[in-house]
Amino acid sequence: MPSESCTEPTLTVGKLAERSGLAISALHFYERSGLIHSTRDSGNRRHYSRDVLRRLAFIRASQRVGIPLAAIKTALDALPKRRTPREADWFMLSTDWRTRLDDQIEQLTRLREDLTNCIGCGCLSFARCQLVNPGDAMRGEGAGARRLEPGTPRPEPFEGCPLNS
Amino acid sequence: MPSESCTEPTLTVGKLAERSGLAISALHFYERSGLIHSTRDSGNRRHYSRDVLRRLAFIRASQRVGIPLAAIKTALDALPKRRTPREADWFMLSTDWRTRLDDQIEQLTRLREDLTNCIGCGCLSFARCQLVNPGDAMRGEGAGARRLEPGTPRPEPFEGCPLNS
DNA sequence: ATGGAGCCTCAACATTGGTTGAGGTCAAAT
């Protein structure tokens, strides 16, 4: 610890790595990326306050949900800067994230159904398949899957299926 | 089409891009990576047989489930080479994938619970939280998330919880 | 026979999320 009097105890980068399970290089990287912050002691060593552990937990959790670091940073930037974030602050973030999770679970569930109906049944067609078509939040109107001809009547079930032609 | 007599009609790369919704550059890339194959005509142009559409569908679907191309290639390599894959062939692959999907959905669901219990309750600790601990099958050993060390003793429950210290 | 569309190759670049290594500093322990 830095030799100061009545301060919150801090963690060196090595300790933080140990406690968080992250590599030191990752911590450096997060700091470079503005996801966490440190103070330096007289010897230029980093010191982290304990709430960084919670930030890291949040970062890891978010990554597991597939959120890119840039978005995580944006979320973290919304935390109060002048005081240590409280339970309520984290709660707000996590609520937001849970919404994402809900969406993602729903997507995957639909995907699973489609997989059963679509690949499973042997009719994996670009024309009808959710699996294969950018469901919703995918690429803009432009590049999506095309239907066969503009004005072609909707393919009958199984019409146009590679299996059946 | 290449001026051959009684052959299956083929798709040029442009057509395939149009039908699949993928960029030509991506198709080239997939071919370089061994995920799809083409024949060349007298002018060195690529021609794809129609079942490539299905391969692409499978590739896209798999990617949406988060499977890396290398793994997709491995799966596709298991398809019979001497004949056009049949429904049963695709069925086997899709069954495998559905298992992955099941796992993934379960993970996310657990994650959501944890998010409620763990971040939400204000006790986001490295020691106990599924969210924060590398549950199981995360990214390959390579550049991804690191787990502590093989054999590092787990931190004590509640010890080190930012809230409690 | 000429223009343009469509295609070819190959190399370089982009992005995300980090890791690795070289070369140097600092403080505590022997």
Place this chain on the structure above:
DNA sequence: ATTTGACCTCAACCAATGTTGAGGCTCCAT
């Protein structure tokens, strides 16, 4: 006093998944 371990910076690199651009064919229609 020296050694050791932890730490510092900076630049280079890695892997996955493509995209972009330069430079050059080839085929079809006019």
